[in-house]
Amino acid sequence: MLARLFIAIGVFIGxxxxxxxxxxxxxxxxxxxxxxxxxxxxxxxxxxxxxIPVAILLGILIGSFAKDGHESYIDAQGKVLRHDETMFFQHxxxxxxxxxxxxTGISLGVLMFPRFLSNPxxxxxxxxxxxxxxxxxxxxxxxxxxxxxxxxxxxxxMPEAHDIPDAIxxxxxxxxxxxxxxxxxxxxxxxxxxxxxxxxxxxxxLSGLIKVSAYIWNMPxxxxxxxxxxxxxxxxxxxxxxxxxxxxxxxxxxSWPLIRSMITGYVTEDYVKAHHVKWYKExxxxxxxxxxESVEALPNKAETPSV
Amino acid sequence: MANEPRKAxxxxxxxxxxxxxxxxxxxxxxxxxxxxxxxxxxxxxxxGYLLVDTKKCAGCLSCMLACSLxxxxxxxxxxxxxxxxxxxxxxxxxxxxxSQCRQCAYPPCVEACPTKALHADENNGNxxxxxTGKCIGCQRCxxxxxxxxxxxxxxxxxxxxxxxxxxxxxxxxEEEGGPxxxxxxxxxxxxxxxxxxxxxxxxxxxxxxxxxxxxxYGKTGFPTN
Numbered sequence: 001m002l003a004r005l006f007i008a009i010g011v012f013i014g015x016x017x018x019x020x021x022x023x024x025x026x027x028x029x030x031x032x033x034x035x036x037x038x039x040x041x042x043x044x045x046x047x048x049x050x051x052i053p054v055a056i057l058l059g060i061l062i063g064s065f066a067k068d069g070h071e072s073y074i075d076a077q078g079k080v081l082r083h084d085e086t087m088f089f090q091h092x093x094x095x096x097x098x099x100x101x102x103x104t105g106i107s108l109g110v111l112m113f114p115r116f117l118s119n120p121x122x123x124x125x126x127x128x129x130x131x132x133x134x135x136x137x138x139x140x141x142x143x144x145x146x147x148x149x150x151x152x153x154x155x156x157x158m159p160e161a162h163d164i165p166d167a168i169x170x171x172x173x174x175x176x177x178x179x180x181x182x183x184x185x186x187x188x189x190x191x192x193x194x195x196x197x198x199x200x201x202x203x204x205x206l207s208g209l210i211k212v213s214a215y216i217w218n219m220p221x222x223x224x225x226x227x228x229x230x231x232x233x234x235x236x237x238x239x240x241x242x243x244x245x246x247x248x249x250x251x252x253x254x255s256w257p258l259i260r261s262m263i264t265g266y267v268t269e270d271y272v273k274a275h276h277v278k279w280y281k282e283x284x285x286x287x288x289x290x291x292x293e294s295v296e297a298l299p300n301k302a303e304t305p306s307v
Numbered sequence: 308m309a310n311e312p313r314k315a316x317x318x319x320x321x322x323x324x325x326x327x328x329x330x331x332x333x334x335x336x337x338x339x340x341x342x343x344x345x346x347x348x349x350x351x352x353x354x355g356y357l358l359v360d361t362k363k364c365a366g367c368l369s370c371m372l373a374c375s376l377x378x379x380x381x382x383x384x385x386x387x388x389x390x391x392x393x394x395x396x397x398x399x400x401x402x403x404x405x406s407q408c409r410q411c412a413y414p415p416c417v418e419a420c421p422t423k424a425l426h427a428d429e430n431n432g433n434x435x436x437x438x439t440g441k442c443i444g445c446q447r448c449x450x451x452x453x454x455x456x457x458x459x460x461x462x463x464x465x466x467x468x469x470x471x472x473x474x475x476x477x478x479x480x481e482e483e484g485g486p487x488x489x490x491x492x493x494x495x496x497x498x499x500x501x502x503x504x505x506x507x508x509x510x511x512x513x514x515x516x517x518x519x520x521x522x523x524y525g526k527t528g529f530p531t532n
Contacts, residue, residue: 028450039415039419039450039451039453040419040447040450040451041447041450043421043445043447045421045443046421050332053328053332054329054332057325057326057328057329057332058325058329060321060324060325061321061322061325061326061329063321064318064321064322064325065318065322108444108466109444109466114463114466115444115463115466118461120446120447120449120450123444123445123446124445124446124447127443127445146321150317150318150321211443214421214422214423214441214443215421215422218423219422219441221438221440221441222440224422224440224441225440228440
């Protein structure tokens with residue numbers, strides 16, 4: 001848990017510095033002593049545009065160092081590691097970046113939604129904050145994609161034909177109709193949502209990179225109009241999918257063990273046995289050997305696993 | 308085994324490739340390493356200007372409505388590129404302010420635009436225009452305009468900056484605009500208080516706010532000088 005605490009503090013400190021940079025750059029230091037006076041704020045998308053390719057490449061670089069997927073096991077306390085520290089960092093930093101992007105994007109006006117900001121300094125702060133969040137977003141996405149392709153985890157995330165009836169059966173069972181289908185580590189509905197996320201995130205990144213290119217090259221107006229439209233459509237799509245994601249993954253009671261494990265990393269063996277039958281069959285033989293010091297620390301729990 | 312050539316894996320390729328590109332990207336930050344163009348270039352002067360006579364203006368706002376109508380297809384004072392302001396607490400001749408774009412010789416709005424959406428249009432007599440599709444809505448051009456009120460205005464409906472283009476692009480008007488055509492505000496003004504000229508005015512308030520009154524105007528009892 002200590003590692004996760006450090007990761008969370010690190011992400012918040014990083015974002016805090018980024019937010020201050022965005023705020024400071026958006027001020028109009030017209031009357032400040034020592035400045036010649038400027039009527040335009042510093043637009044980070046223009047002055048620090050190098051951070052966009054650096055964020056992408058850094059994501060690929062760090063993602064390429066990821067180790068191959070380790071085998072899941074049941075530990076001495078009857079707990080199963082579902083989300084390791086890498087996943088914790090990846091998920092929550094991506095979530096924070098997404099929320100910041102949605103907040104700043106909508107406040108600046110998307111498609112038919114009006115702009116909620118009028119003061120140029122506020123507009124500048126929102127665009128600069130959008131830049132900071134976009135850099136983090138690109139880093140997490142490219143880190144995730146590189147890691148999952150190199151380790152082969154992407155195969156576990158992608159849906160198969162049987163996932164459609166399984167997902168229907170899962171929600172029917174949740175409502176009290178029929179028997180719950182046997183699920184693997186990732187639920188069928190989770191796997192079905194993965195390509196949807198892929199298309200929306202891919203669309204928003206591609207259109208966003210075209211929009212960013214306008215700060216470097218003289219882009220054709222038609223391409224910019226198309227990119228802005230696609231960026232807006234993908235934004236609305238992501239907001240809708242995110243609402244469904246949060247509702248099914250954190251609000252409804254059956255998802256509470258999963259949201260808990262997204263923070264602590266662990267689910268109980270009982271939960272896996274009841275809801276991820278296929279996964280349980282794979283891991284039930286993998287029991288972590290009890291180390292001497294852990295036996296001393298947790299004698300009772302080690303002897304009586306909560307099965 | 309020792310003599311076997313080492314094969315580069317996909318991981319190695321990604322590690323070396325991305326690290327090299329990061330180095331290159333960061334390297335551009337340092338002096339001498341930049342790829343930016345250091346050429347000094349001048350923005351060509353506009354071939355058309357609007358002159359006004361605030362002493363002649365009756366404040367009917369017809370020019371604002373015509374501006375909005377010809378450009379946006381609707382009469383909305385908030386969408387007009389020319390702004391007429393009236394102060395009820397100030398007497399003639401300082402009661403009216405006419406804010407038309409001056410098509411500045413050194414336009415700060417053009418310099419402030421990060422995407423070159425606001426530029427001198429070579430096809431239309433170098434008028435300073437906003438290519439709206441390329442505008443990213445940063446509003447820097449609005450803030451950069453040194454005049455009060457700003458001659459670049461925010462279109463709250465389509466969320467982009469807009470400014471006077473001397474009617475070069477008026478989809479809701481059949482007349483030909485631009486420096487060689489007509490301007491809606493000039494055409495509609497019942498007082499003839501707005502005039503188009505191709506001569507660069509003196510770069511001061513008095514260069515743009517001129518005497519457009521003639522002897523006929525004098526017959527109404529108002530001063531003509």
